[in-house]
Amino acid sequence: MAGDAPGYAADIKPLFREKDHRSMTFAFDLWSYDDVSEHADRILERLQEGEMPCDGEWPASQVELFERWVKTGKNP
Numbered sequence: 001m002a003g004d005a006p007g008y009a010a011d012i013k014p015l016f017r018e019k020d021h022r023s024m025t026f027a028f029d030l031w032s033y034d035d036v037s038e039h040a041d042r043i044l045e046r047l048q049e050g051e052m053p054c055d056g057e058w059p060a061s062q063v064e065l066f067e068r069w070v071k072t073g074k075n076p
C-alpha cells in the first residue's frame with residue numbers, strides 16, 4: 001500500500017501498463033526496478049509535464065505517488 005515510503009514492486013510497477021512498458025523499451029524497461037530507478041528524474045519530469053504517457057497524462061495522485069517514491073529513497 002501507499003504509505004509514507006512507497007515501494008516499487010507494490011506501488012510503482014503496477015502503474016505502468018503493458019502499453020507503457022512496450023512503448024518505452026527503446027529507452028528503458030518500466031517493469032525493471034533498476035531501470036526505473038536509474039531514469040527516475042527524467043520519468044518524473046515527463047509525468048509532471050503531462051507529456052507521458054503519450055495517450056493521456058496521469059492523475060495528479062499518481063504523479064505525486066511516483067514523486068514520493070523518488071524522494072523517500074526509491075524503495076524496492
Ligand code: HEM
Nearest residue numbers: 015016019020023024027042043044046047052053054055
Ligand atoms: C507512464 C508511462 C510512460 C513513461 C513514464 C514514459 C516516459 C518517457 C521518458 C522519460 C521519455 C524520454 C526518454 C529519453 O529521452 O531517454 C519518453 C520518451 C518517449 N515516449 Fe514515453 N513514457 C511512457 C509511456 C509512453 C507511451 C504509452 C508512449 C506511446 C505509445 C510513449 C512514447 C514515447 C516516445 C515516442 C518517446 C520519444 C520522444 C520523446 O522523447 O517525446 N511513452 N517517455
